[in-house]
Amino acid sequence: MSSVIAATRFSLLDRSRVREGHTAPEALRDTVDLAREAERLGYHRFWVAEHHGVPGVAGSAPTVLAAAVAGATRTIRVGTGGVMLPNHRPLVVAEQFGVLASLFPDRIDMGLGRSVGFTDGVRRALGRDKGDAEDFAAQIDELLGWFEGTSPTGVHARPPEGLTVPPFVLAMGEGADIAARAGLPMVIGDLRDRDRMRRGVDRYREQFRPSAWADEPYVVVSGTVAVADTPGQARRLLIPEAWSMAYSRTHGTFPPLPPAGRVESLAMSDKERGFYEAGLTGQLAGTEEEVERELEAVLKDTGAQEVLVTTSTYDREALLASYRRLAALAGLGGSAARR
Secondary structure, eight states, rough: OHHHHHTEEEEEOOBBBBBBTOOOOOOHHHHHHHHHHHHTTSSSEEEOOOSSOOTTTTTOOOHHHHHHHHHOOOSSSEESEEEEESSOHHHHHHHHHHHHHHHHHOOOOOEEOOOOOSHHHHHHHHHHOGGGGGGHHHHHHHHHHHHHTOOOTTTTTTTTTTOOEEEEEESTTTTTHHHHHTTOEEEEOOOOOHHHHHHHHHHHHOOOOOOOSSSSEEEEEEEEEEEOHHHHHOOOOOHHHHHHHHHHHHHHOOOOOOOHHHHHHHHHHHHHHHHHHHHHHSEEEEEEHHHHHHHHHHHHHHOSSSEEEOOOOOHHHHHHHHHHHHHHHHHHOOHHHHO
């Protein structure tokens, strides 16, 4: 095994993707089941996401889902990738994570993003607009102040004040600069655009200012990783999400994941086909040997300390098999990975 891979943490993010012919409640239960398997395999963290008004995603309340995941597991770290801070009052977010950290000590992570909704309608329903994302840095400062007891309001947040819940910034666009200035760990994606990712990582390290939350830069690279017996089987894992992304780009709505076989029989417009093919390229997908080479190259290129795997697909059994293969490849040492 590569020494670079052996020295790296591996974690999972599940978006609670709804599948054709299945319900949103099933997707949420699938997420909890996957977290149990991730713990058995030896993954370091298990994170959940926040999406609103999206037909293909059931995870709309990440701190609630994180509580379910933490309650169903014992040792794996649990968090959010992420709570979209512009959608919420920082005090309420601090209180939610304070409750989680009180119930599950030393296991909770606070991943924070700056997205304000997928469509104009969703943003209106949330009472937000695109401009709210411009206050992300100030919102982070306010949120962390509730844990530190430094709010200028004179109000003290209970129970978060005095607790340490590790914060992470999801870095898209300006996120790397915000994470660096705040002295926080950074999660950056995606693996399809390696040059952009490397530039973001370099900028983050150059500008990083040590803080009470982190003495030095900590980089998590995120993206899709699919491992299978053959390159073709690994590629099939990518097909449902690639088509859903292409459909969302051309129709304005993000649909449930279809089976790969149905996608392969679909007629697509040239524009849709272009988005679809782009979604299939640049991912880390292949046999164990191929994925190991690609992972080693990414880790050497970025110097990342951790990989957050975000794979979504229709076939849950194939997804579980891929995660088992990745755990074995990375030498994670969980009981399931050793079998």
